[in-house]
Amino acid sequence: MSRTEDEIEDSSAPLIEHLAELRTRLIRAVLAFVLAFVVAFIFAGTILDWLLIPIEASMRQLGNPNPVMQYTAPQEYFFTLVRIGMVGGLVLGFPFIANQLWRFVAPGLYKSEKAAFLPFLIASPAMFLAGGAFAHFIVTPLAMKFFLGFADASSLLTAILPDSTGETVEPAARQGIEIVFQGKVNETLDITLKLIVAFGLSFQLPVLLTLMGRAGLATSVGLAGMRKYAIVGILTLAAVVTPPDVITQVILFTVVYGLYEISIHLVRRFEKQREAQLRAEGLWVDPDEDVAAEEAEAKARAEAEAAAKDDPIFREFDDEEEADKAAEGEVWDIADDDDAKDGGKGDKG
Numbered sequence: 535m536s537r538t539e540d541e542i543e544d545s546s547a548p549l550i551e552h553l554a555e556l557r558t559r560l561i562r563a564v565l566a567f568v569l570a571f572v573v574a575f576i577f578a579g580t581i582l583d584w585l586l587i588p589i590e591a592s593m594r595q596l597g598n599p600n601p602v603m604q605y606t607a608p609q610e611y612f613f614t615l616v617r618i619g620m621v622g623g624l625v626l627g628f629p630f631i632a633n634q635l636w637r638f639v640a641p642g643l644y645k646s647e648k649a650a651f652l653p654f655l656i657a658s659p660a661m662f663l664a665g666g667a668f669a670h671f672i673v674t675p676l677a678m679k680f681f682l683g684f685a686d687a688s689s690l691l692t693a694i695l696p697d698s699t700g701e702t703v704e705p706a707a708r709q710g711i712e713i714v715f716q717g718k719v720n721e722t723l724d725i726t727l728k729l730i731v732a733f734g735l736s737f738q739l740p741v742l743l744t745l746m747g748r749a750g751l752a753t754s755v756g757l758a759g760m761r762k763y764a765i766v767g768i769l770t771l772a773a774v775v776t777p778p779d780v781i782t783q784v785i786l787f788t789v790v791y792g793l794y795e796i797s798i799h800l801v802r803r804f805e806k807q808r809e810a811q812l813r814a815e816g817l818w819v820d821p822d823e824d825v826a827a828e829e830a831e832a833k834a835r836a837e838a839e840a841a842a843k844d845d846p847i848f849r850e851f852d853d854e855e856e857a858d859k860a861a862e863g864e865v866w867d868i869a870d871d872d873d874a875k876d877g878g879k880g881d882k883g
Contacts, residue, residue, distance in 0.1 A: 559634040566630040567623055574622025578615035581622055582719070585726050588670065589717065592678035603717045614720050621727065628659055654745050658738060665737030669729040673785055677729065680779045682715060729782070732775040736790045740797045747801030754802035757794075764794050 574581065586603065593601040605611045636655060640648055746752040757764075772786040 556638060559638045563627075563631040563634045566627045566634075569623075570625075570627035571619050571623030574626060575615060575619030578618040578622070581618050582615065582723070585618075585670070585723060588674040588726070589678045589682075589722055592675060592682050593715070595679070596682055603719050603722065605719050610718075610720055614723060617720075617723070632659070650748055651745075654741055658741050661737040661741055662734040665733040665735070666730040668737075668789070669733035670726070673733065673782055674726055674729050676785070677725070677776075677779060677782045680781050729776065732786065733789070736771075736786065737793065739790060739793045740800060743794075743797035744800045744804065747797075747804050752801060754798050754805060757798045757801060761794075765791065768794070 590601045605614070632655060636652075643651065743752060743757065747754070747757075768787050768790045769783075771790065772783040776782040776786050
């Protein structure tokens with residue numbers, strides 16, 4: 535076997551080992567997700583009741599003592615529970631999935647890189663849970679009250695009301711058509727999950743920007759200079775991912791912009807820590823001093839070139855070079871003239 539073939543086999547072995555390890559990690563992650571999905575599906579009904587708490591509270595505050603949700607297709611409620619099971623399975627299985635990802639990536643990182651990356655891996659799910667909880671307990675109730683508040687409280691009574699004697703009476707009839715809210719389970723769940731995911735991802739902003747600052751991809755000065763563009767981007771995000779009500783959009787904008795400012799301070803803090811560490815190691819170079827040194831070097835180079843041009847010795851060499859070039863030009867001109875004369879004689883002949 536040749537030396538080249540040995541080198542190829544040696545270099546391909548680590549790749550095969552990495553692919554085998556990746557396959558093992560992916561299989562374990564998928565199995566963890568399936569197991570978490572089964573557990574979440576078993577308790578999907580309870581999770582659905584918890585997710586519907588904001589709209590239930592809003593309907594009761596608007597005068598409906600018996601909030602009712604409905605589904606209009608035989609399979610709708612089942613697939614709603616399946617959807618809850620998938621989301622719940624992803625949430626429950628994320629720690630194990632993230633652990634498998636970390637154990638695959640960590641061997642290729644330096645010790646300092648591991649120490650820098652691991653806190654962000656822990657902070658990311660924590661911030662997502664914080665954003666989801668903020669959306670569920672604060673934003674969703676406000677959104678539900680905003681939407682349901684357009685209807686009259688009496689029109690929200692979907693059940694027969696008991697009176698003080700214990701007998702049941704129907705609401706007094708009135709002219710016109712009553713507008714009654716008959717909420718569907720899947721549509722209401724869509725609004726709730728959409729807000730939870732939107733705020734959960736928005737709370738990842740400090741983690742992402744701080745990680746970029748730690749890696750040197752972003753600076754506090756650059757982020758501060760991008761404020762006006764960040765405001766436009768956050769407003770656009772709030773208009774797209776939230777329901778079309780001003781209250782929810784303003785809340786999302788306020789929260790995300792506040793997180794953006796927090797990110798700037800965190801990046802500035804990491805920059806100060808990095809500067810202090812480099813100064814302690816004697817490796818820090820002040821940007822202003824570096825620019826001044828470059829300017830001084832460029833100035834010295836220009837002065838040296840100017841002095842070289844004024845030097846008589848260099849001027850004498852330049853004159854000699856110019857004279858040699860002129861002589862060569864005359865020789866070529868004489869040669870061209872002789873060729874022309876010889877060519878003329880040949881024509882005459």
